[in-house]
Amino acid sequence: MSKVTDVILVNAQDEPIGTMEKMEAHRKAVLHRAFSIFIFNSKGEMLLQQRAMGKYHSGGLWTNTCCSHPAPGEDTLQAATRRLNEEMGFTTLLEKIFDFVYQCEFEHGLTEHEFDHVFIGMYEGRMSPDPMEVKDYCYKSLAEIEATLLSHPQKYTSWFNIAFPKVQQWAAENLLKKAV
Template identity: 40%
Template sequence: MTHDEHVVLVNARGEAVGTAAKTVVHGADTPLHLAFSCYVFDGEGRVLLTRRASHKRTWPGVWTNSCCGHPLPGEPLAEAVGRRLSHELGLKADDVELMLPGFAYRAVMRDGTVENEMCPVYRAVVSAEPSPNPEEVGDARWMPWKEFTDDVMCGLLAISPWCGEQVPLLAALGSDPYTWPTADPADLPPAARVPSSGT
């Protein structure tokens, strides 16, 4: 499926303006497109960190948040999160909730490859251990949330650029990730306001 997978292109207002093949969209002039990030927690206050597979096009071998991905055209973001959690980590989330609906970033790799995404951030809670897919994930480990945020914000932990920008925003929601206030889906970019297939 990955060879035919398309991402949703958006303008600066977050409105859909077309699609492009995921396999060709990332380069020196990457168009702005829709994505998501997810932070997975267990019942002990730990966050699941993953190291991107070494053959990934962007930021290979770099530690990052639990799961990232792109919704398919017409796919609700929360459902895309569930799909990628299953595909990348063999996990089924008990809850997938929106935390940062308006997050966006642009980052450039040393080789000039650009990542350019409107990337709402989700929290998920699981009750099982991950089973990483080696096509996507090189390694995975649990880390106490406070230790993780402290290390990231003090520069002690090398992580992906998007994760580095997201962590302070999530920490500002409160010290306990289980009590973070959920965001209103109406605040998502317009291209992401796709009705759930379950409604």
């Protein structure tokens, strides 16, 4: 497994402006490139993961299938494919659907300030998640996720609360129409 130790610093247009050690970038709240992956099955359900308790922030919270940072010089799609395999133990074709910028403060003086590239894919085969990254995982309907986000948003990561409505809208306009 290859851990990314340096992240790509970017401006508001996602143009690289340098690199920084990952934890330093999170302590200084510097904008950097990241990605989030949302996997669906043939029923239109989303694959969620519960982050391992030992993660450096947001341990135990539910979130999208996988998220991370590309290494300096690494293509974002290639990084997403690599990290999905490292974290969840499978690969599938990924497609970029949008990006967004967010900033959220966490415990221990850390701040996520990310230019997040969002990818989707389809998969429902065998998985072997890394227990250092993933505590649990499951597929849930978008309606079920939406209901829990409204009633218990604290059970989910901050970026999932931001990205889910955008992914849900994309799914309604694209993914779910293909299933009909």
